[in-house]
Amino acid sequence: MTLQKLTAQEQTDALAKLSAWSLVDGREAIKRTLTFKDFNEAFGFMSRVALYADKHDHHPEWFNVYNRVEVTLATHDVQGLSIRDVKLAQFIDEISKQ
Amino acid sequence: MTLQKLTAQEQTDALAKLSAWSLVDGREAIKRTLTFKDFNEAFGFMSRVALYADKHDHHPEWFNVYNRVEVTLATHDVQGLSIRDVKLAQFIDEISKQ
Numbered sequence: 001m002t003l004q005k006l007t008a009q010e011q012t013d014a015l016a017k018l019s020a021w022s023l024v025d026g027r028e029a030i031k032r033t034l035t036f037k038d039f040n041e042a043f044g045f046m047s048r049v050a051l052y053a054d055k056h057d058h059h060p061e062w063f064n065v066y067n068r069v070e071v072t073l074a075t076h077d078v079q080g081l082s083i084r085d086v087k088l089a090q091f092i093d094e095i096s097k098q
Numbered sequence: 099m100t101l102q103k104l105t106a107q108e109q110t111d112a113l114a115k116l117s118a119w120s121l122v123d124g125r126e127a128i129k130r131t132l133t134f135k136d137f138n139e140a141f142g143f144m145s146r147v148a149l150y151a152d153k154h155d156h157h158p159e160w161f162n163v164y165n166r167v168e169v170t171l172a173t174h175d176v177q178g179l180s181i182r183d184v185k186l187a188q189f190i191d192e193i194s195k196q
Contacts, residue, residue, distance in 0.1 A: 039157050043148045050141045059137050061163040 005078035006086075014086045021089055024072060028080035029061075030089060031072045034096055042067050045096060052091050058084040103176035104184075112184045119187055122170060126178035127159075128187060129170045132194055140165050146193050147186075156182040 006014065015021065021030045036042040042064060049071075053059045061072040073089055075082035104112065113119065119128045134140040140162060147169075151157045159170040171187055173180035 039148075040152055043152070047145065050137075054138055054141070059164050061161070063159070063161045065159040066157050 003075065003077055003082050003084065005075070005080045005082060011081055014081075018086070018089050018093065020093060021073075024074075027074065029072050029074035030081065030085060031070065032089070032092065034069045034071070034092075036067045036069070038067050042069050045069060048095050049088075049092060052088065056084065056088070058088055060088065101173065101175055101180050101182065103173075103178045103180060109179055112179075116184070116187050116191065118191060119171075122172075125172065127170050127172035128179065128183060129168065130187070130190065131166065131168045132190075134165045134167070137164050140167050143167060143194060147190060150186065150189050154182065154186070156186055158186065 015023070015030070018030070021032045023029070024031050034042075034045065036045060046062070046064065046069060049060060049062075058075070061074075063070040071092060073085040074080065075084055113121070113128070116128070119130045121127070122129050132140075132143065134143060144160070144162065144167060147158060147160075156173070159172075161168045169190060171183040172178065173182055
């Protein structure tokens, strides 16, 4: 099955459930900033996301400084958002809830 | 011993030996971009740097997308560069040579 870009309606529905995420200005991508106790906790989070990302062959763009991680998600192959971004965002929300 | 900011001469001497690094425009910081085979290799590199960083309590600012890692080093406590940045840059150069 070819990976499809989300339709406008699918994107709206997905974002309604991803309340911590917002659209990136001027790009079809979503972003979220996460703040942790310290670097150790931030990089622990990044390690969990990295294992997920490599397993699913879908990788984030991210910036980290000390306890802060800024994550941007988009799907290069569709030049926009796909179900893979929604699933990765859900995974990130799930592991950062605890 | 209080952490000292590098003098102009010390900074020049240090940068002469860190040929892969350059000064960041408008900031007393140094940066280097590294490219790896894939995300797995890039994150493996980041994991090694993270262990070093947490052990030495001196952390990078970094951005990663797939196989590319952009690293910026500066020392918040001295509002510029210190010996800790030089040592972290040397460590990064050493592990990315192989």
